[in-house]
Amino acid sequence: MLESLKAIPPDPILGILAAFAKDTNPRKIDLGIGVYRDEEGNTPLLKSVVEAEKQMIAHQNSKSYLGPTGVPGFNSAMSRLVFGESNEAVAEGRIRTVQTPGGTGALRLAAELVKTASPTARVSASEPTWPNHLAIFPAAGLGMESYPYYDPASSSLRLDDMLTALRSKGPGDVVLFHACCHNPCGVSPDPAQWELITDVAAERGFLPIVDLAYQGFERGLEEDNLSVRLFTQKCPELIVTSSCSKNFAVYRDRVGAISVVASSAQKAADIETVIHALTRKNYSMPPAHGPAVIDILLQSAELTALWRTEVAGMRDRINGLRSELEEKIRARGVSRDFAFLRRQTGMFSFLGLNVAQVRRLREEFSIYTVDSARANIASFNGSNIDYFVDALAEILESPAA
Ligand code: LMR
Numbered sequence: 001m002l003e004s005l006k007a008i009p010p011d012p013i014l015g016i017l018a019a020f021a022k023d024t025n026p027r028k029i030d031l032g033i034g035v036y037r038d039e040e041g042n043t044p045l046l047k048s049v050v051e052a053e054k055q056m057i058a059h060q061n062s063k064s065y066l067g068p069t070g071v072p073g074f075n076s077a078m079s080r081l082v083f084g085e086s087n088e089a090v091a092e093g094r095i096r097t098v099q100t101p102g103g104t105g106a107l108r109l110a111a112e113l114v115k116t117a118s119p120t121a122r123v124s125a126s127e128p129t130w131p132n133h134l135a136i137f138p139a140a141g142l143g144m145e146s147y148p149y150y151d152p153a154s155s156s157l158r159l160d161d162m163l164t165a166l167r168s169k170g171p172g173d174v175v176l177f178h179a180c181c182h183n184p185c186g187v188s189p190d191p192a193q194w195e196l197i198t199d200v201a202a203e204r205g206f207l208p209i210v211d212l213a214y215q216g217f218e219r220g221l222e223e224d225n226l227s228v229r230l231f232t233q234k235c236p237e238l239i240v241t242s243s244c245s246k247n248f249a250v251y252r253d254r255v256g257a258i259s260v261v262a263s264s265a266q267k268a269a270d271i272e273t274v275i276h277a278l279t280r281k282n283y284s285m286p287p288a289h290g291p292a293v294i295d296i297l298l299q300s301a302e303l304t305a306l307w308r309t310e311v312a313g314m315r316d317r318i319n320g321l322r323s324e325l326e327e328k329i330r331a332r333g334v335s336r337d338f339a340f341l342r343r344q345t346g347m348f349s350f351l352g353l354n355v356a357q358v359r360r361l362r363e364e365f366s367i368y369t370v371d372s373a374r375a376n377i378a379s380f381n382g383s384n385i386d387y388f389v390d391a392l393a394e395i396l397e398s399p400a401a
Helices: 012-022 048-060 072-083 102-117 133-139 157-167 190-205 224-234 265-282 289-299 303-329 355-365 387-397
Strands: 095-100 122-127 143-148 172-179 206-212 238-243 258-262 348-352 374-376
Touching: 012 206, 048 289, 072 095, 072 238, 072 289, 095 102, 095 265, 102 133, 102 206, 102 238, 102 258, 102 265, 122 133, 133 143, 133 265, 143 157, 157 303, 190 224, 190 289, 190 348, 206 224, 224 238, 258 265, 289 303, 355 387
Parallel strands: 122 143, 122 172, 172 206, 206 238
Antiparallel strands: 095 258, 238 258, 348 374
């Protein structure tokens, strides 16, 4: 039977990771996968996480099964982080948060929850969106469509077109949003724009799903959950998929959560039983190690304060790199305007290169981006930024031989 299976190409983002690992050029730069990197090019452990992990290991006395809810303290701490400390819906018991294997696990459960509730529902995602969104929802049997979002000509948000598209949605439709640090384009709605978007959601009655993968990387931990708080205030139902990969730097530990806001505490409790059943069918129960560490971290005022400083440090470094890159490109005499780098936020921006230019960057300079020319800005540092700017100038100013 298995003879019928044909090889399929690697996922575009993970494929770049593998191609980069094989490249022997000492000057190579990986602008592909979205991981934070420090000045030395490493993806460091956070001090707050290391300390919490030591405490967790010192106190753990069993690795027996926990059940589909996982670590209860983690789930309530994540609810407070994702929805804000004094969210009324939390107090009313209308929110249930359950840990998942990473944000991707949360998205898959969200897709299956929608499929269970409404088998013919279609999910609308921003154009463009994280490529894996386009795989996860159909894998659960849901159709997908897109709404206008990014304007490559101005490197900014197509707000009016987006609102018009959202006004055509209604009850039974599902719309996926990125809470902050839009992946891949780096353009996110500002607070006034989120008010307009969430007003349309309330008027039209579609189900919002908010993907919160970069909380703390745009403007701050509280600022970055604004859309979640607004949807919760204005809409009776909401799903949030959150990831701890980036803001706790626990990428490989696979830590995330799905949160569901329902119209009543009883309905939220009912929905949680559906999440448990879906969990059991998929992977039985979530891994406990990462959530147990984050539970300890978030229960400790001292470690939480340290962690907040570390998140701010990562955000500030990326924003600093955005300005530095824009300045260096301008100083190098590149005629194209890269001022958008400063206006955009988070790890990613599109460099505005076509596929042939992306290939030249890779083949002539060992600089790796995905074919969309999405670049991970966090990968730049004092040792590689000038090499990159020279390569970019060469690609843009002198056509291939
Ligand atoms: C990315 O977009 O590079 C990250 O979210 C990592 C991934 O799994 O794709």
